[in-house]
Amino acid sequence: MTYTIGFLGTGNIAADMARALNGSGHKILVSQRNAKTAAALAAAMPEVTIAPNETVVANADILFLCLLARTAAQVLPGLPFRADQTVISVMVDMPLARLRSLCAPATDIVLTIPLPPIAQGGCPLPVFPDCPALHRLFGDRNLILPQPSETALNAHLAASAICATLLDQMMTTADWLAAFTGDDDAAQAYVAAMIRGYLSDRPRPGALPAALRGLSTEGGLNATLRAAMAPAKDSLRNGLDGFRPRLGLPLGPEP
Ligand SMILES: NC(=O)c1ccc[n+]([C@@H]2O[C@H](COP(=O)([O-])OP(=O)(O)OC[C@H]3O[C@@H](n4cnc5c(N)ncnc54)[C@H](OP(=O)(O)O)[C@@H]3O)[C@@H](O)[C@H]2O)c1
Structure with missing residues (x-):
């Protein structure tokens, strides 16, 4: 099964995650900022298209939020989230309860912690709540670690430091x-x-x-x-x- 995968915030970690999906057959939409990183991804991967934030959100089956938390608080309200999409946040300082209000009507919202080695595989990916889409996209080459609570997920964030x-x-x-x-x-x-x-x-x-x-x-x-x-x-x-x-x-x- 192929998906349309969106990345909101095309920075360092979004680029590493997108590279991990190279050749996977999924359609990938990346937002326009950072322009240089988005252009490099589009040049290197035929499946990548650069699009405005609204288009990324409106079309993604699986949407990765890769913004800084302070940017997300300003940018997410007003974007056309859908009830039937999966939203996966990699952001520090952005609790699940806040995301639920910022990303309504989406309700399938999870937190995970990718690290740059995900580009090659072999990255541990703690996740809360568990997320079948994350297993499907990254489970072959990375270690998905479902967590029992947001507190446990956040403790992994601390340990990742x-x-x-x-x-x-x-x-x-x-x-x-x-x-x-x-x-x-x-x-x-x-x-x-x-x-x-x-x-x-x-x-x-x-x-x-x-x-x-x-x-x-x-x-x-x-x-x-x-x-x-x-x-x-x-x-x-x-x-x-x-x-x-x-x-x-x-x-x-x-x-
Ligand atoms: N880097 C890691 O290893 C890592 C690991 C786990 C989690 N995280 C989390 O991932 C998030 C991103 O981290 P990062 O290291 O990838 O930071 P980053 O490289 O600064 O990426 C953030 C991106 O957001 C873009 N942006 C700013 N305003 C925007 C807007 N209005 N619309 C769309 N995009 C916008 C920035 O573009 P401009 O450059 O043009 O401003 C930048 O490309 C953070 O919340 C961080 O805590 C990072």
């Missing part, structure tokens, strides 16, 4: 290594391949603690560095806890 921190630590390690080897690219490739080696496409339960146990030899290099970095663990927890008010997560006790 670890990506830049981990990548920054990997870059710091690679830079430190390259100072000895003189080869930045090789150092980055070494660090990336090493960490990738601990991860699998379809994570198995218990895989992370098992890997950590294997790196816990007393007096070993890993255990020594981990002990030196212990204060960073509190900083990480504090940083995640700092998202609780913004994401509507309970303020305590500890999860």
